[in-house]
Amino acid sequence: MRKKSDLPTKTCPVCGRPFTWRKKWARDWDNVIYCSERCRRSKS
Numbered sequence: 359m360r361k362k363s364d365l366p367t368k369t370c371p372v373c374g375r376p377f378t379w380r381k382k383w384a385r386d387w388d389n390v391i392y393c394s395e396r397c398r399r400s401k402s
């Protein structure tokens with residue numbers, strides 16, 4: 359049985375906050391590192 363709260367999570371290395379799987383990342387989850395476009399850009 360799957361719960362809605364059973365979604366995978368990762369921790370963003372930029373802001374340090376955990377973020378949860380989103381449907382828009384369904385095909386790309388393995389490549390998702392940052393919680394948002396903003397963090398992705400502020401990396402460098």
Ligand SMILES: [Zn+2]
Nearest residue numbers: 370373393397
């Ligand atoms: Zn972040």
